[in-house]
Amino acid sequence: MAHESTYQPATGFERWLDSRLPVVRVMHDQFMVFPTPRNLNYWWTFGGILTFMLIAQIATGIVLAMHYVPTPEHAFDSVEIIMRDVNWGWFLRYSHAVGASMFFVAVYIHLFRGMYYGSYKAPREILWILGVLILFLMIATAFMGYSLVWGQMSFWAVTVITNLFSSLDAVIPGLGTTLVQWIWGGFSVGAPTLNRLFSLHYLFPFVIFGVVILHIWALHVPGNNNPTGIDVKSDKETVPFHPYYTIKDGFALVAFILLFAAVVFYAPNWLGHPDNYVPANPLQTPPHIVPEWYFLPFYAILRAIPNKLFGVIALLSSIAILFFIPWLDTSKVRSTSYRPIYKWFFWAFVVTSIGLGYLGSQQPEGWYLIAGRLLTFYYFAFFLVIMPVVGWIEKPRRLPGSITEAVLGHEAPEAAPSPSPSPPPARKRKRAEEVL
Amino acid sequence: MTLSSMRLAATMMGGAAVLSLSLLGSAFAKDDAPEPANHAPEIESQSWTFGAPFGTYDNAQLQRGFQVYKDVCSNCHSMRLLSYRNLGEPGGPEFSPKAVATLAGQVQVTDGPNEKGEMFQRPARPADHFRSPFANEQLARNANGGALPPDLSVMAKAREGGPDYIYALLTGYANAPAGFDVAQGMHYNKAFPGHQIAMPPPLSDGVVSYTDGTPKTLDNYARDVSAYLMWAAEPKLEERHRTGARVLLFLVVFVAIMYLAKRTVWAKLHRDDATHTA
Numbered sequence: 001m002a003h004e005s006t007y008q009p010a011t012g013f014e015r016w017l018d019s020r021l022p023v024v025r026v027m028h029d030q031f032m033v034f035p036t037p038r039n040l041n042y043w044w045t046f047g048g049i050l051t052f053m054l055i056a057q058i059a060t061g062i063v064l065a066m067h068y069v070p071t072p073e074h075a076f077d078s079v080e081i082i083m084r085d086v087n088w089g090w091f092l093r094y095s096h097a098v099g100a101s102m103f104f105v106a107v108y109i110h111l112f113r114g115m116y117y118g119s120y121k122a123p124r125e126i127l128w129i130l131g132v133l134i135l136f137l138m139i140a141t142a143f144m145g146y147s148l149v150w151g152q153m154s155f156w157a158v159t160v161i162t163n164l165f166s167s168l169d170a171v172i173p174g175l176g177t178t179l180v181q182w183i184w185g186g187f188s189v190g191a192p193t194l195n196r197l198f199s200l201h202y203l204f205p206f207v208i209f210g211v212v213i214l215h216i217w218a219l220h221v222p223g224n225n226n227p228t229g230i231d232v233k234s235d236k237e238t239v240p241f242h243p244y245y246t247i248k249d250g251f252a253l254v255a256f257i258l259l260f261a262a263v264v265f266y267a268p269n270w271l272g273h274p275d276n277y278v279p280a281n282p283l284q285t286p287p288h289i290v291p292e293w294y295f296l297p298f299y300a301i302l303r304a305i306p307n308k309l310f311g312v313i314a315l316l317s318s319i320a321i322l323f324f325i326p327w328l329d330t331s332k333v334r335s336t337s338y339r340p341i342y343k344w345f346f347w348a349f350v351v352t353s354i355g356l357g358y359l360g361s362q363q364p365e366g367w368y369l370i371a372g373r374l375l376t377f378y379y380f381a382f383f384l385v386i387m388p389v390v391g392w393i394e395k396p397r398r399l400p401g402s403i404t405e406a407v408l409g410h411e412a413p414e415a416a417p418s419p420s421p422s423p424p425p426a427r428k429r430k431r432a433e434e435v436l
Numbered sequence: 437m438t439l440s441s442m443r444l445a446a447t448m449m450g451g452a453a454v455l456s457l458s459l460l461g462s463a464f465a466k467d468d469a470p471e472p473a474n475h476a477p478e479i480e481s482q483s484w485t486f487g488a489p490f491g492t493y494d495n496a497q498l499q500r501g502f503q504v505y506k507d508v509c510s511n512c513h514s515m516r517l518l519s520y521r522n523l524g525e526p527g528g529p530e531f532s533p534k535a536v537a538t539l540a541g542q543v544q545v546t547d548g549p550n551e552k553g554e555m556f557q558r559p560a561r562p563a564d565h566f567r568s569p570f571a572n573e574q575l576a577r578n579a580n581g582g583a584l585p586p587d588l589s590v591m592a593k594a595r596e597g598g599p600d601y602i603y604a605l606l607t608g609y610a611n612a613p614a615g616f617d618v619a620q621g622m623h624y625n626k627a628f629p630g631h632q633i634a635m636p637p638p639l640s641d642g643v644v645s646y647t648d649g650t651p652k653t654l655d656n657y658a659r660d661v662s663a664y665l666m667w668a669a670e671p672k673l674e675e676r677h678r679t680g681a682r683v684l685l686f687l688v689v690f691v692a693i694m695y696l697a698k699r700t701v702w703a704k705l706h707r708d709d710a711t712h713t714a
Contacts, residue, residue, distance in 0.1 A: 038705065080517050080590065083672070090672040091679070239705060247701045251694040258687040265680025266489050269593060277594035277669070278586075287629075408709060 005029050030220055035238035036245050037226035039407050043117075044224070045252030046110040052253055053103040054212065058205050060096040061145075068148065070198035072191050075150035076279040094268040100142050101271045102260045104294035107138060115325070116346060118334030119225040125326040127218035130211055132322045137208045139295070139319070144201040146292055150194065151276030156289045158197070159189050164302075167309040188282065228406045229334025230399060237403040288363065296360030297353050303364040304376040314376065321383045328383055330391030338397045342390045349382045479597035479604045479627060484663060490681060492674050493667050498529035500646055501664025504657050506539075507644050509588065512580060512635075514568035517589035518668055521562040527674035528667050536562050543567050581621050583634035592662070592669035599662040601627060606658035609637040 007025040009015040018025055067086050069078040082089035111131070114120060120128035147158045162183050168176035185192025223232065232238055239245075263270060271293055275286045291299050301318045305311035321328075336343050352375045359372045400406035485494045502523065505515070520540035523531045531539065540560040545567050548555035560567065569585075570576035577584050595601045604627035612624035612631075622632040639657045646652055650660075667673070 077517065084517070084522075090676060094676075243701050244705070247694070247698045251691070251698045254687065254691045254694045258684065258691055261680070261683050261687055265676055265683060268676075274594050274596050274598075277590045 003029070003033075003035055006033055032240065032242045034220065034241040035223065035232070035235065036241045037224050037232055037403055038237060038239045038244070039226050039228065039403050040224060040245070040248075041227050042248075042252055043109065043113040044226075045249045046106050046113065047219075048249035049106045049253050049256045050103070050110060051212065052257075053099060053106055054205065054208060057096060057099050057103060058209070060092045060099065061202070061205065063092055064096055065198075065202060068198075070148065070195050072150060072194055072280065075148060075194060079149055091264070094264050096145075097272065098260065098264045098268055100145060101292070101294065102256070102263070103138065104142070106256070107135060108294075111135065111322075112350060116336045117225055117227060118229050118329070118331070118336065120326045121329065121334050122326070123222045124218070124225060127215060127222070128326055129323055130215040130218055132319070134208055134211050134215060135322070136319060137204055137211065141201060141204040141208065142292065142294065144197045144204070146276075147194070147197050148201060149276055150280045152278040152280055152284075152286050153273045153276040153289070155189060155280035155282065156286055157291055158193065160289055162189065162193075164308075164312045164315070167312045170309045225334060226403060227335060227337065228400060228403055229338070230403055230406070233402045234404075290361055293357065293361075296358075297356035298360070300356040300360035300364075300372045301376045301379065303360075304369070304372040314380075318379060321380070325383060325387065328387040330388045331394065331396070332391075333396040333399065338399055339390075339394060340397060341394045342386075345382060345386045345390060348378070352378045352382070477627060477629075477631075479601045481597075481600050482603055482659070482662075484599060484666070486663070486666060486673055490677055492677070493527065493663065495528075495530045496648060497660050497663045498667050499531065500648070500650060500656075501660035501662070501667075502529050502531075503646070504639070504644050504661040505588070505664060508638050508657075509661065510566075510569060512569055512576070512585040513588045514570070514585075515566045515589045515668060516568055516587055518566045519562065520560060520564060520566065522668075522671060524562070525671070528671055529664070533562075540564060581634060585635070588665055588668065590669040592666040594669075598669075599666040602662040602665055603658050605633075606639055606661070607654060 005025060005028075007018075007022075007028040009018045009024075014024060017023070064082060067078060067082045067089065069075060079093065082093050084090075086092070114128065114131065143157070143161065147154045162180055165179045165183065166176035168179060170176070181187060183193070184190065185196060223238075226232075273290065273292075278286075290296070298315055298318055302311045302315040305314045331339060331342065333339055336346050356372065356375050356379065359368055359375065362368045364372060485491055485497070505513075520536055520543075523529050523539060524533055524536040540562050543560040543564075544557045545560045545564055546555050547558050550556055568587075570579065573584060592598045592602060597604070605625060608625045608627035610624060610626055612618045616624065616631070618624050618632055622634060623636055624631055625633045639654050639661075641654050642652045644652065644657055646656075650656055
């Protein structure tokens with residue numbers, strides 16, 4: 001949160017620098033002494049993990065781009081040359097491919113954490129919107145990156161997804177077709193398409209990096225939310241970011257890297273599709289065209305809608321709707337822990353998202369299609385009906401008076417007087433202690 | 437919130453949960469239904485030396501597998517991503533440099549153009565890519581009744597089941613069950629999706645002469661060539677497994693140290709809390 005600068009330039013050079021470009025002051029104030037709620041649990045460590053993943057993807061990607069050839073004739077083979085003849089090429093490529101999956105694992109946890117604890121609510125709306133923007137950019141980047149392999153699944157995924165724009169023909173005849181040809185740079189997915197996908201795949205991570213800086217900036221104005229969802233009331237309720245959260249985030253990061261490494265070294269193709277080891281063939285459609293696992297819920301939503309244009313609109317809305325949840329959620333309470341009714345709907349939403357992911361991997365026929373439609377209905381109803389209505393009718397559980405009370409089970413002498421004099425139930429107290 | 441509205445909400449949720457569970461249940465139950473003809477049949481998983489996390493290739497098996505490829509498969513199937521030098525590299529069949537040079541030298545490849553502007557034939561060198569049996573796709577199709585024998589370089593990663601699938605396919609030829617109509621020029625195969633494959637049974641007992649005493653059976657040929665194709669698709673597997681063990685060991689120690697460091701740093705805060713609350 002915004003706080004007085006405590007930076008004291010120690011040397012003549014630091015004073016000289018500080019009066020010209022106060023980077024050391026910013027680092028000191030924002031990353032060393034930055035007051036952070038002391039009760040953040042491990043779900044809060046994914047911000048740091050995501051920063052690491054972005055940097056790891058950029059680092060491995062830059063080296064891969066030195067060896068990759070973005071032409072239909074050579075793309076697939078150049079990837080195989082990276083795997084076979086480039087020093088540590090197999091490691092770079094598997095890290096990058098598995099890294100994309102791990103990036104999405106982390107971002108989905110980060111997103112659900114934000115939703116559970118109401119981190120999107122005032123005064124953090126801009127922070128949240130920037131996060132959704134990053135999600136959009138990540139989806140675009142991952143999609144374009146997957147296309148570069150130029151295997152069967154790459155090629156047909158590009159064909160299917162770019163063709164979605166042709167649905168605009170239903171609005172203005174010819175508009176969609178024109179747009180699709182403009183995107184392709186021709187009359188089918190081909191060399192110009194691959195080349196621009198490569199160009200944009202290289203550009204977007206740096207755009208993401210820029211938005212991430214804004215995201216962190218927007219975080220550092222109001223400061224972190226915390227598991228109670230209650231505002232910080234005194235200095236006693238915060239700890240300096242360093243060393244408390246550098247070490248906690250660091251521990252979580254190393255644990256995450258351990259999982260990441262286990263997949264890279266022992267199951268690198270686990271999350272991929274075998275068809276993408278078949279070179280792209282415009283004359284042969286694979287029996288099932290499926291996207292990477294992290295897009296499956298959205299793919300299920302697309303296919304749940306019988307009309308192409310409305311399917312595309314539903315697909316885009318399923319993510320864009322996240323922009324509006326700071327205003328769709330009418331509850332005054334941030335943390336779902338204190339929301340006895342909403343809690344159930346929230347977990348049903350998590351199950352729905354996973355269920356849609358499963359259905360996205362299946363053929364849209366019979367019961368799969370019906371289930372897909374029901375879950376799609378719940379997906380949107382959760383945002384458009386449940387969020388406003390439950391927030392309005394629900395009576396939240398009694399909130400602890402302060403973070404200190406939630407953590408220690410009583411009011412510290414320094415803290416502001418609590419509106420609820422009785423201590424929270426023992427179960428709650430125990431959980432808060434475990435968190436620390 | 438009133439009691440009745442809570443009850444309403446609970447009923448709504450309960451209903452939704454039961455509905456979605458039963459839907460999911462029926463979705464899973466569908467898996468047991470008889471498979472449509474275009475779905476891949478269940479592939480039995482085999483035991484491979486390279487299967488376990490610390491597994492390695494069996495060099496002798498890869499050498500035999502290469503022999504099967506060279507004597508049988510390579511008549512129709514290319515492996516354009518491999519070079520003869522790969523046969524001598526660590527973590528593969530590991531033929532001796534002399535053997536690699538001999539194997540390459542037995543093959544004539546097209547080179548050029550020379551000073552006169554003409555293409556010419558010369559014996560292959562270890563640095564050359566494997567020679568493809570057909571100069572282009574049309575020639576390959578023409579020689580195979582219209583079917584294209586796929587390149588085998590990454591075949592072991594390009595099919596669900598990988599080497600298990602290749603083994604199942606090569607040993608999966610059988611007489612078609614009664615009532616199953618096999619089209620002209622096609623062959624019945626238990627493992628192939630749709631059960632009709634253009635490739636005639638490529639292997640049978642005794643077609644490849646092993647020199648190391650391994651029994652010359654269809655089963656051994658299929659197993660060895662599947663292992664060989666896995667190596668061809670994943671030539672750095674041994675390096676990956678070895679490096680992975682070191683990396684994971686390092687990370688396990690690192691994560692333990694980080695955990696202890698985290699505990700130590702936060703302990704002071706917790707001690708202070710204890711004093712304050714005492």
